[in-house]
Amino acid sequence: MRKVLTGNQAAAWAAALASVDVVAAYPITPATQVCETLAELQASGHYKGRYVKVESEHSAMSALLGAASAGARTFTATSSQGLAYMHEMLHWVSGARLPIVMVDVNRALAAPWNLWSDQSDSLSQRDTGWLQFYCASNQEVLDTTLMAFKISERLRLPSMVIMDGFTLSHTYEPVDVPGAEEVARFLPPWREPSALDPKRPAAYGALALPKEFTRLRRRLENDMQRALETILEISSEFEEAFGRSYGLIEPYRVGDAEALLFCAGAAASTMQEAVDALRARGKAAGGVRLRVARPFPTYSVRALSRPGVPWAVVDRAFSPGSGGVFRQELEAALYPLSRHPSVRGYIAGLGGADVTVELLSEIWEDAVLDRKDSTEAWMEDAR
Amino acid sequence: MLELRFHGRGGQGTVLAAKILADAVLRAGTGWCMAIPEFGVERRGAPVTAYARISDGPVRLRSRIYRPDAVVVLDPAAARGDAPLAGLKPGGALVVNSDLSPEAAAERWPGHRVVAIPGRSIALKHRLGPAATPLVNTAMAGAVCALFGLADEESIASAVREAVPVKPEANEAAAREAFAFALPFRLEEALHAAAR
CATH class of the missing domain: 3.40.50.920 (Rossmann fold)
Incomplete structure (x- = not known):
């Protein structure tokens, strides 16, 4: 069904349709509306997962790290200083190979203080091991967020879905919002066999000696390269289901x-x-x-x-x-x-x-x- | 493509007027509308600008609008300055919230195609906002739909009903009244010719 939505609202709809288990919410202009819309979608029964209010962006990413380690499908949104504040956890999430999906609403980094769009926030995080998708319309924000869950879960790499502050985030245009059943067929629930489980105690994130560390990093790079193909595969599955096609x-x-x-x-x-x-x-x-x-x-x-x-x-x-x-x-x-x-x-x-x-x-x-x-x-x- | 620029003040619902327009165009099935707010430092009473692009198909152009085909002025005090007329195309239209007669409005803003919409009177009649700061956005959105042939009355009425946070009936009635008022002044053909 076509609705007039901002880019922020399109992102929130995508997260709700993806049946996310946990959202971590912390506000920052111009991304605040993503989490506000998710709260509304929870109130109206469209979003049925957990909504965790945290005290900072660093905590938002930490909360998702924990939830995703336990096998939850997770989502958050941020911008600019908030993304910068997450920096440490971004490395941790990709190193731990957790398929977290985050929307970043592009906004310049201070100083001087500025509210508007440029790509310095997302590009200063380009080396953190997250996939990065740059959107050019609100429809693409919704579609890419849906695809990002599937791509991330297949590769066990986190995704950053990026849109321009205000130019997309606050601009209204028609967006085709797919039905919940259609999305469920495209994006089945995520099952992580090695998820944290109190019934099967295990330790994660132990000290890795140089040889293991290098091997794990090399595996991450191989999977990043493999992502080029995976993204195209999932894009064609998406096109088959929804009729819209996206490339690299x-x-x-x-x-x-x-x-x-x-x-x-x-x-x-x-x-x-x-x-x-x-x-x-x-x-x-x-x-x-x-x-x-x-x-x-x-x-x-x-x-x-x-x-x-x-x-x-x-x-x-x-x-x-x-x-x-x-x-x-x-x-x-x-x-x-x-x-x-x-x-x-x-x-x-x-x-x-x-x-x-x-x-x-x-x-x-x-x-x-x-x-x-x-x-x-x-x-x-x-x- | 038709490009509109809205001028109002913080708290008047200027951005919401542009959003309602986009929704009405979608409901009418007549084309595609992108509504773009200009965000500064938001505060009540400060000048606010918003834009709308209306086209037959998806709009790819995502810059601000510098040479509008028409400007819509919600706050008549703002129309006293030069900002609302800046960049308005020759032969472009000025749609202004004003109780002036067509003749008086034409005299007041010479050199432009002027349509005065009594948005303030319509809003107050339907008890939308206090007399000092009436909420004219839904009336002006209704008038714009009629003036430029962007959406039929039922489409704008339902878009208004769903968009407003309070008083859906009163807002819908204001939009319908302004729509009916504006219909005889329809500008669509002249502006489409200018846009080409």
Whole structure:
């Protein structure tokens, strides 16, 4: 059934439909509405699991760690400073191979204080061993959250489903909300054979010596790489059940493109409009949306790469001292190609700065010149 | 695609008006509507902006709206400044909560297609909010649906009923009254031509 929902409400509906056993709730703008909606869904009988109110984000993740260790399907949502506060537990959860699903609503990190969207919160957690999905519509938030449970449980790796603060989290649009029976067929209950159980006492998280530690980390990396295939498998199961299809990346009019825009999140939805606007002016523009950032879809971007066709990466986060995060990752992915194209970075949309068709068109027009100049450009909001 | 910008004040339900519009369009089955709030530091009485994009199919454009086809002004005091008219397309419409006659409204805002909707009077008649801060959002949403042919009366009435936290009947009645008031001033064709 189609409903007009915000991205936050779509995420909450997905968690309720997934029959989550435990939600840990702690508020932070702009993610608060996710847990508020889950409380409403519990009151109306749509969400039947436990709703644990905790005293911090660190506690939220710790509570889910315990619940997931006992075999519960778990969910929470956070943003910005809250995600940063969870950092320690994020490593613990992936190391313990727990399939926790969390929504992160992108918001800039302080200081200075800022409430609006950029990707510095989620990208500062890229090395924590969580899968990362960047959504571009509210429908995709709902669909990806549903898929994330299945993907995480199959791989025993946690998932972070990411949406832009306000641009998706607070924007209303029609979302197809599937029926509970349909979802139950797609996503059966999770059964963890090695779950904590008082009837079968066992110790977890014991000291691992270097050899075991390295083997476990290597296994985690192997499973991260295997995730590329698993995500596609589960996406096709999802498409079969619900008729909507999602890939690791989403190419748009790339066939004969003379330069490619590359970005993630809601800005990548606007990017398609920018590509159309450029095409209407006779420019051979194309774009690629990065949907799955962890694991990074190296082979997918290589397959789209052509010698002499530059990439223009629009980065809404940067690593001070080394520049745009996705620009660096794309460069690393394409570098082994014998004739790798140039990759030019553009820092834009920081702290809620708007990413418009005009801005993206300006970026494409600059990139198509292929000036072999590695300087990263900083783009300010036109307002 | 039709692009609207709403101007109101914190506490007036400006964002809710845009959300109701999106829901009415969905219920009417006439297209797709995205309602976008502009979030600043939220406080009662501060200027609030929201946007709506209405299209035949899914909307991919997710930036703010800088050159609206029409602006909808819930707070008449806000219409005294320049902000509501900023970027309004030539030939675009100004839909304003005002008791002025069509002639007086046209004189008051020259150079624009102006429609004055007596949102305040309608809201107070249905006992929506105190006289100092009447809740005009549902009336204005009803008027916008009629003016731009976005949704039929039953669709906006049911969208209002489900969206408001209190007084569903009074809000629905206000939306219906404003819908009927606005119908003779319908702007749909002119604006669709402008949008093309």
